[in-house]
Amino acid sequence: MAKQLGYHAIHAIFERFRESEPEPKGELEHVNVYTLVVAVALSAQATDAGVNKATRGLFAVADTPQKMLDLGLEGVTEHIKTIGLFRQKAKNVIKLSQILVDEYDGEVPSSRAALQSLPGVGRKTANVVLNMWFKQPAQAVDTHIFRVGNRTGIAPGKDVDAVERAIEDNIPAQFQQHAHHWLILHGRYICKARKPNCQVCPIEDLCPFEEKTT
Missing domain, CATH: 1.10.1670.10 (Helix-hairpin-Helix base-excision DNA repair enzymes (C-terminal))
Incomplete structure (x- = not known):
């Protein structure tokens, strides 16, 4: 040090x-704040390039929490199976999507505490979203x-x-x-x-x- x-x-x-x-710019591909949250959550212990390859097809069919829920756990799992820890990550994506629909009207909250309450979203993920989308330092x-x-x-x-x-x-x-x-x-x-x-x-x-x- x-x-x-x-x-x-x-x-x-x-x-x-x-x-x-x-x-x-960050190198994770996304089309809105929701897909940014998902992409960053998926990037844990994975490369940005690997995540981008998996999410291009996923986000083409599911770019909102409700569409992700409609796709279902098996559908999400199939799209991201090339990413490390994909089974647990797929479960987290479904869970966080359900919370966003039930508690936030499908919108992504702009507070660190609220973001960190989402499954699979830790402080690092929350900070990336706050910085890249909500323009907080x-x-x-x-x-x-x-x-x-x-x-x-x-x-x-x-x-x-x-x-x-x-x-x-x-x-x-x-x-x-x-x-x-x-x-x-x-x-x-x-x-x-x-x-x-x-x-x-x-x-x-x-x-x-x-x-x-x-």
């Missing part, structure tokens, strides 16, 4: 992220962000909750909305787990990571 970077270094890092990608910490936060000293922490708090505390407000997307993309394509591509890293000179590749 690197030491906490100072304000000016963090500001400079996010200035560079913004210059290279002014409007970063919520920080969803996945393995990429946890690694980048600690390697760079932008947001060091021993667990995901600590890193989430560090992001909220340390990154200037003007960068908060897109912070988690910039960090995910950086971790996914440059600051990789086993072989970080430090030679093409736009923040290499500001990063204190000792085991840099050359």
Whole structure:
């Protein structure tokens, strides 16, 4: 774990992220807020590419909670069987769809607590939805962000909750909305787990990571 970077270094890092990608987007495909919730819930322990491949057909026939219920458990299971833990995830999709119909008139709520009350929706999933759809500066910490936060000293922490708090505390407000997307993309394509591509890293000179590749 690197030491906490100072304000000016963090500001400079996010200035560079913004210059290279002014409007970063999440890579999970969705057509509305409901399908975003489902896609993010399905992405646990799965790749975005794998989820997208499975959900294209699913969302073509079920893009609302009621349509998903009409499709039924067997139908959902058949569509997502290429995704890890697909049986439990299919059950969660049906359960959360039923709750949305029964308690929220088929609409997705915009509070973290309400989102987290849905089966299969944890804090990370709720934060992704709050950030991507409701434009709240919520920080969803996945393995990429946890690694980048600690390697760079932008947001060091021993667990995901600590890193989430560090992001909220340390990154200037003007960068908060897109912070988690910039960090995910950086971790996914440059600051990789086993072989970080430090030679093409736009923040290499500001990063204190000792085991840099050359």
